[in-house]
Amino acid sequence: MYDLIIIGAGPGGYVCAIRAAQLGMKVAVVEMRKTLGGTCLNIGCIPSKALLYASEMFEEAGHGMAPLGVVVEAPKLDLASMMKHKDDTVAANVNGVAFLFKKNKIDWVTGEGRIAAPGKVVVKGGDGNEKTLEAKAIVIATGSEVAQLPGVEIDEKTVVSSTGALSLPKVPKTLIVVGAGVIGLELGSVWRRLGAEVTVVEFLDRILPGMDGEVAKQFHRMLEKQGFVFHLGHKVAKVEKSGGGVRATVEPTAGGEGKTIEADVVLAAIGRRPYTENLGLEALGVAIERGMVVVNSRFATNVAGVYAIGDVIRGPMLAHKAEDEGVAVAETLAGQAGHVNYGAIPSVVYTSPEIACVGKTEDDLKAEGVAYRVGRFPFSANGRARAMRHTDGFVKILADAATDRVLGAHIVGFGAGELIAEAAVLMEFGGSAEDLARTCDAHPTMSEAVKEAALAVDKRAIHV
């Protein structure tokens, strides 16, 4: 009898397992994939970041270094080695989780898990044999899967999902990306840097839905400068195979004449949906709404002893959100006050430049009728950014007009994903723009732009 069985070994599940083991619980994790780490480590965050970094280096070597006095003669792409770097990175990470499981005495059970009854998980192994495990509590951490484009079949060769786009055997001359969200723009960036002409088709009239409108607008312009072609307010009505590639019929969402675009590869990146197949949830009576497992503030479903975390429940589909929920549910089960502050979960787009945000957007604040003040600071006025020739972008801090409490931070710029942490810590402690403005940042660093944007909330930035 286990204290806890977790179904799914993604960042939600494996982190929950480690925290529960630290708290003295006897834990098993059921995972149907051969390796641990879930979508994130195997086919998501980690491999995409390995390719984003390597392709950024390729592009820098090709175009970015001469003004620094570093002359590189026409760099050559060795795609096989780049893919090996990605695969090695994935292997190091998934093996790292296996080591942590051993260290924390967590039982790793391979197979597909189904909840037969509260406290009972049936695991079907690769050989078809089933075994039943028992536990006091069960956590569903089964994550998400690629959302399919209606009427378009993904073959992972010419019509690919993010998974296929992480392993293309050669650089496509032309790539259509369907969906201008994070995954589409990140993987579109990888292949554009390696030589593909990238056309992005997006249903909405903007990129990065959900992110701050001003940030999205500026970033849209930057991507166009990099060579991305956008068809915003358009949908892909049809994708047909043609020769060795594909022909996509693209129509304006407002109606009117469509057009066809030919490409070597189409990447369908319209989003992800919670994965709850074959879990037995319907028979068990677990409430599901819009595909998501319904949980309360303590991650409990409506069935006693069954909890859920990560992509399979509401909230942003982000690895660190799943991890924090994993910790919270383990601590709750141990009688502690597990808690996740959804108001301070950062979100990063790992393009160049990077985009990072935490908290409310200006659009959110307007919709909620909250009076706020804005402070902005451009990286073009930051010494370190100039020294590194990374002057594109800006920092924007949104603070409550009455209390000065920071409600949101938005950064477009080199290293934005690291810089956002300062704002996230501040927000976690309910800090004000004044607190941020009075924090001493080392000079010269990009983080000085965060401080200056906080000063700008009170119209007293020094360097603009």
Ligand SMILES: Cc1cc2nc3c(=O)[nH]c(=O)nc-3n(C[C@H](O)[C@H](O)[C@H](O)COP(=O)(O)OP(=O)(O)OC[C@H]3O[C@@H](n4cnc5c(N)ncnc54)[C@H](O)[C@@H]3O)c2cc1C
């Ligand atoms: C290309 C790409 C890039 C991404 N980049 C980022 C990023 O940079 N940052 C970020 O925060 N997020 C990123 N994400 C999102 C991130 O991967 C997810 O938010 C995260 O993995 C969710 O974690 P999870 O634990 O909820 O589920 P998952 O990681 O999806 O893990 C669920 C696991 O459950 C297993 N499972 C499912 N059903 C069963 C069953 N019945 N029995 C046994 N096992 C089962 C699955 O095999 C899977 O391994 C990216 C996603 C993709 C696709």
